[in-house]
Structures are given as C-alpha cells and as structure tokens.
Amino acid sequence: MDRCPQPNCFADDDTTCTLGHIRLDLCPEWKRVSGNALATLSDAGHILLPWSGLAMGESDLNFVTGRAKPITVGIIGAESAGKTTILGAFYLLMGRGTLTTDANFFSNSYTLAGWEAVANSLRWKPAQSPRFPSHTPSGAARAPGMLHLAFRRKDGALRDILFADAPGEWFQKWAINEQAPDAEGARWIARHADVTLLIADRQALSGPKMGTARNEFQLLAQRAVAETRGRRLALVWTKGDVDVAPAMEAQIRKAVASVSSTVPEFTVSVYPRGDCDAAEGFRELFGWILSTKRAGVDLPTLGASSHDPLFRFGRR
Ligand SMILES: Nc1nc2c(ncn2[C@@H]2O[C@H](COP(=O)(O)OP(=O)(O)O)[C@@H](O)[C@H]2O)c(=O)[nH]1
Numbered sequence: 311m312d313r314c315p316q317p318n319c320f321a322d323d324d325t326t327c328t329l330g331h332i333r334l335d336l337c338p339e340w341k342r343v344s345g346n347a348l349a350t351l352s353d354a355g356h357i358l359l360p361w362s363g364l365a366m367g368e369s370d371l372n373f374v375t376g377r378a379k380p381i382t383v384g385i386i387g388a389e390s391a392g393k394t395t396i397l398g399a400f401y402l403l404m405g406r407g408t409l410t411t412d413a414n415f416f417s418n419s420y421t422l423a424g425w426e427a428v429a430n431s432l433r434w435k436p437a438q439s440p441r442f443p444s445h446t447p448s449g450a451a452r453a454p455g456m457l458h459l460a461f462r463r464k465d466g467a468l469r470d471i472l473f474a475d476a477p478g479e480w481f482q483k484w485a486i487n488e489q490a491p492d493a494e495g496a497r498w499i500a501r502h503a504d505v506t507l508l509i510a511d512r513q514a515l516s517g518p519k520m521g522t523a524r525n526e527f528q529l530l531a532q533r534a535v536a537e538t539r540g541r542r543l544a545l546v547w548t549k550g551d552v553d554v555a556p557a558m559e560a561q562i563r564k565a566v567a568s569v570s571s572t573v574p575e576f577t578v579s580v581y582p583r584g585d586c587d588a589a590e591g592f593r594e595l596f597g598w599i600l601s602t603k604r605a606g607v608d609l610p611t612l613g614a615s616s617h618d619p620l621f622r623f624g625r626r
C-alpha cells in the first residue's frame with residue numbers, strides 16, 4: 311500500500327501510526343484500505359499509545375508543544391562530524407544520573423526508543439566494546455528526527471527540550487544553496503532552533519582534507535550565523551582528543567566571531583583527555599543548553615494603546 315489515508319500518518323514509512331498502533335496489522339484504518347476485512351471488534355481490548363517512542367516528526371510535536379513551547383536545539387555540522395555521538399553521550403549520562411545536577415531532574419521523554427536507537431551502539435556490552443552510532447541516513451525524510459527530554463526544576467517547573475538530529479548532507483547542501491530543494495530539513499532547523507550548536511570536527515580539521523573541511527565549515531558558519539538572528543549559538547568542537555593546529559583553530563573561531571565576540575565554546579570527546587573525564591565536556595554543554603531561557607512576552611498595560619493587537623505585537 312502506498313499511503314495510509316489518515317492525515318499525518320507515516321506508518322508506511324515504518325514510523326508512527328497516527329492512531330498509535332505499533333503493529334500495523336491491528337490498525338483498522340490500515341486494514342480497511344489494504345483490503346483486509348478481518349479487522350474489527352477483536353482489537354477493541356488493545357491499549358493504544360498515541361506515539362511510538364521513536365524520534366518524532368513535525369506532526370508528532372503537538373504532544374510536547376501542547377504543554378509548553380519546548381526549547382529546540384539544532385545541531386548543525388557536516389557529515390560524520392560527531393553530531394549523533396553527542397546525543398548518544400547525553401542519553402548514556404542521563405541513564406547514569408550524571409548528566410544534570412540536582413537543580414534539574416529528569417522528568418520524562420516521548421522518544422525513549424529513539425534515544426535507545428542512537429545510544430545503543432555506544433554502550434559497553436559483554437564481550438563487545440562500544441561502537442559509534444550508525445550513519446544518520448538522509449533517505450526520503452524531509453524533516454529532521456526529533457528527540458525529546460523533559461526536566462523538572464527544583465521549583466517544580468517543567469522544561470521540555472527537543473534535539474533535532476539531521477544528516478550532514480542536508481547542511482552541506484544548505485550551506486551552498488539556502489534554497490536547495492533537498493535542504494528542507496536544514497531550513498526547518500535554522501528556522502525553529504532556539505539554540506544552535508555549530509559543530510567543528512577536529513578530526514576533519516587536522517586530517518588530509520583539512521582545507522576542504524575548513525572551507526565547508528566557513529560556509530556553514532556563515533549561513534548558520536546569518537540565520538541565528540539573536541538566538542543562542544555555541545561553537546562545539548567534537549573529537550576533542552584530536553589535536554588541531556592553532557592557526558586552524560583561529561580560522562574556525564574567526565568564522566563564527568561575526569555574530570558576537572563572545573560565542574561560547576565547548577569541547578567534547580568520547581575519549582578521556584589527560585586527567586579530564588570524557589563525560590565532563592558533554593555535561594558542560596548540556597548545562598549550557600538547559601540554561602536557555604525563553605524570552606517572555608512583554609504585554610503592554612491595558613488602555614495604553616487602542617491599536618489592534620496586530621500592530622502592537624506584529625506577527626511572527
Ligand atoms: N576520535 C574521535 N572520533 C569520534 C568521536 N566522536 C565521534 N567520532 C567519529 O566520528 C564518526 C561519526 O560520528 P557521528 O556521531 O555518526 O557523526 P554525525 O554524522 O555528525 O552524526 C564516528 O563513527 C567516529 O568514528 C570522538 O569523540 N573522538
């Protein structure tokens with residue numbers, strides 16, 4: 311079958327059935343259109359979940375956005391720059407209870423299966439050392455897969471965070487041509503990200519193709535910086551265990567400096583460096599992400615203006 315007729319159903323892409331059926335052969339809608347008439351009352355006892363736990367697409371976001379507007383984190387970087395590894399490391403540290411301090415407790419996640427898929431290969435298992443996550447495929451999907459985490463602060467307030475993990479190919483196309491038809495996902499991230507992590511891959515910036523890697527980073531930084539327009543941006547060096555020439559580091563910093571001279575910098579690595587625990591870099595980065603505050607809406611006092619709200623607030 312080509313498409314489930316339910317609006318916003320992506321079951322035929324092996325992702326989320328909008329009615330919550332994990333097994334498609336139990337979905338009455340699916341059976342109806344696929345000509346299998348056996349679907350009926352026998353399914354009534356099944357408990358349905360409205361989501362699958364896998365990474366979310368744009369139309370699943372109402373589970374999260376109905377509660378409060380989440381903070382969306384866009385991870386922008388070239389292919390194999392270490393983007394998915396950052397997410398896997400966050401999840402493993404969270405599982406050990408060491409990602410955040412007492413000021414922010416893990417509360418819930420709508421995408422635990424998605425997190426597992428990312429982090430599973432990074433785990434130590436009996437008779438097998440960890441591997442890196444498999445390549446994030448660009449495939450046919452046009453929007454990024456979103457991973458969700460929610461934290462509760464000491465004062466009881468909840469904070470939802472969405473991480474957009476996208477394949478590097480999208481960003482490379484977007485850096486060259488902002489309007490590239492197959493860079494829709496990169497444009498989505500640039501438009502929605504409250505926090506942008508711009509990834510500088512130390513391995514690429516010191517390897518045999520370091521010149522190309524630098525040029526690509528400069529293009530990507532230029533585009534990302536132009537799009538941030540006052541939103542938070544950090545420079546994140548991945549593969550911190552790899553040495554990079556100081557002159558190259560300076561060129562990378564210069565490429566992001568046009569936004570402000572105080573772009574925060576973080577270095578992460580899955581290997582320990584000197585006395586420094588490998589987890590520390592990831593914790594620092596996560597702490598910075600969690601410190602993001604939503605700009606409050608500044609409501610004018612009543613009677614201050616008789617204009618239509620459109621002229622007071624504009625339209626965003
Ligand atoms: N040396 C080193 N290599 C890393 C590190 N993190 C990731 N890598 C390498 O980078 C590759 C790509 O990582 P991945 O997270 O899939 O990159 P993505 O394409 O940006 O999501 C991995 O397969 C590893 O070989 C690190 O901390 N140190």
Ligand SMILES: [Mg+2]
Pocket residue numbers: 393394395445446476477478
């Ligand atoms: Mg990836």
